[in-house]
Structure formats: structure tokens, C-alpha cells
Amino acid sequence: MSRRPESERSDWTDLDLLTREEAADRLREEITETEARLGDADPAERELLETRLRALREAAEELGSS
């Protein structure tokens, strides 16, 4: 076995995955945008947004904590 990677073959050379950092950034951005919408929301929409915010914060914390 060689020390260096050998194969350059892939079906999507250089198309990359979301990194943890990029994913966490996207979550933080979405949290900020969702928080901003809370002020104008009616009670029903507010409940939905708060549920989404809890899920987004939980996911962001998990990515940020490991």
C-alpha cells in the first residue's frame, strides 16, 4: 500500500461535501433569519418558527460542540 493517495477517479472530482464548519455557518445564518421573522409572525406561525428555531439551535450546538 502506498503512503500517498493514488486514484484521482471519482464521479464528482472536486465537488465537495458540506463541511461541519460550513454546515454550522448555514445553521447560524438560518437561526438569525428565523429569529428576525418572529416579530412579525401571528401566533400560529410563531409556534412553527419557535419549533424550527429549537431544532436549528440543537443542530448547531451539536455541530459546534464536537
Next chain:
Amino acid sequence: MPLQPWMKLLSTDDHLIEPPRLWVDRLPAKYQEAGPRIVEQPRGGDAAPAEVWSYEGRIYPYIGLNAVAGKQPEEFGMEPTRYDEMIPGCYDPKARLRDMDLDGVWGALCFPSFPRFAGTVFLDGQDRQLAGLCVKAWNDFVLDEWSATAPDRLIPLIILPLWDVRECVAEIHRTAAKGAKAISFPENPVPLGLPSFHTDHWDPVFSAAEETDLPLCLHFGTSGNAPKTAPEAPFAVTIALFGCNSMYATADLLFSPVFHRHPQLKVGLSEGGIGWIPYLLDRIDFTWERHRFYQNVNQDGRPSELFRRHMHGCFIDDEFGVRSRHDIGVDHITWECDYPHSDSYWPKSRAYAAEVMADVPDDEVHRMVELNTRRLYNLPA
């Protein structure tokens, strides 16, 4: 808002990253060393070693991406080359479901990563028995573990032992009996050293797909050829031309005997957009009308009619394609997300889909994001 809250987004093109023990846990003891397994390679400096696949002693330097290919080990650092650098939704089905929920996506058809999108890495195998077991192991992982986590949400797609038609047929029937919903197949087998769509080589495979009502999914890139104009051309050229692979596959199939011999066969073009479809169908029909008489092509049906009987495409952010939907045929369009690749809009896929389709009537949106996929892939509501 045409994308209503009760419409379930079904993605026809997502990806999973194989967990490190996928093959170790499923291959016989004698194949543990040669079968695909994760090994570590130094990345230089203080960085933790990269995790790469070893298969029959060959190193495949990507566990979920190929961004490390061609780079010096010290350049590896920015991309996830270890499982603990990835988001868990790449390889953990429960984490995937959570990420889909955040994204407003109900269902996802996931292509392989290490095996390449149509399992063609196993064509490299020196030991065909091992390669066949590897294909079965991937399919069993998808059916028994990945999709079993949420059978109505994680849509099982299988790969085939492409070097052996009889084995392909057997695997289609075996996995269909276990609940498979789609088959990943190369967009063009020829660059892989396999017979073309213009031969009768694949007829038993296509017949098996018809008998089991499993669509073939042709993901761009599965021929092993990406559009490349010059060695020094920026990768942007290749990205901009990705849809050309789907155009090649469409023209190739429509002028081949495949759909004439297999009237029930369904084909999905995975990734590659849809905006090019009306132009290509016009061009193919023109070619057929003017040039069919002296060529070995079917004389009876217009290629565009074949397309509308057999094929469908998908889009993420093809606004022109959405505007052209009536020229394509609304029932031939599905939606895709492409998670966990960085060109996906996660966690805003639903919001972005709503934006792209803001001017589309509700019933057409529903067909494109959910109903067409349910019909084509036999997914009950």
C-alpha cells in the same frame, strides 16, 4: 405560495457516505483484508491522519469527496477527509432524517459515494467474487439499514455487478424482493469498457428492470467522463457543462434500440438540470425526420415521443428549466436536493424550492416535487 405546507418534497438525487464498517461487517472473514476498509494516511503537520478506503490494496483517497485528489497531503486540511470532520447526516440515517426535517424535505433517493454513483468502482476488482459480494453488501446496507430506518423516506436505490449480466439480473430480482425502488446505472457504459446501449448486451438487465418496475437512474459522471475542454481549463468549465453528459445519455438512448425493445423501461436523469431538454428534443426530432432513412435507427416513432414515454429529469435550481416546464412536460420533471454536497441549499432547500417555483401553479408544483416521483418510483403516498 404554490409550494404548500402539505406537499412533501421528494429528492431524486441525494448522496450517502458509506460508514466505515459497511463491508467489514458484511464480507466473509477471508475477504476482510482485501475488501473495502478504512485506513489512515498522514496529512502532515499536526493534522489528524486522513481516512481513506483501501480495496484490494488500492487506495481510494476519498471517503465522501475527492477534493484531496491530486493535492499534497499538507493541502488536505480544509476538507473533511475524516468521518469526524463530516456532518453526521452523511453516513448516519437517523442524523440524515433530522437534517432532512430541518431542510423541509420528506424523502431522498441516495447514491453511493466510495463505490461511485453507479457502483463502477467494483469494475476495478481483480477478484470478481469479492466484487460481487461488495455490490451485494452495499445493497444490503441500503435495504436493511439505511432505508430500513425510515422506509417511506429513505428511498432504496441499488447498484449492479456490471461485469456480469446474469449476476445483474439476479441482483435486480433479489433486491426488488427486498424492496428496492431504483437501479443506478452508468449514463454511458462505453468509457467503462462495457458494451453500449446500441448492442443487445444489456437486454436481460433492462428486461429485469421492466419486470420489477425499477427505473434506471443515470447520474451524470457515471460514465467516468466529465466534460473537460483543456487540461488547464478551470473546473468551472466542467461544472457549467455537466448537463451535457445528460444530453449525451438522452440522445444515445433515444437513437438506440433500448426503448423499442423495452417498452416499459423507465429512465431518470439524475442531476444535470432540465432546461436543455426542449432544445435537445427538437434537435433530435429534426435529426430523426431528416436523417433516419439511411441509418440504423428505428423508423417508427419520434424520439421526443420516446422521451415522454420513458424518461424524466430533475432540477435543483434550474429557473430556466422551470419556466420551460410545459415544453419539457411537467410530468417528466422531478426535484432534487443533492444533500450533502455543498451545492445543496440545506437547510433552506424547501424555502429555495418555493422561491424557484413561486410563479408555478400549485398543482404543477405538487407534481414536480412529489407526485411524479411517487409515480415513477412506485412510492405510495
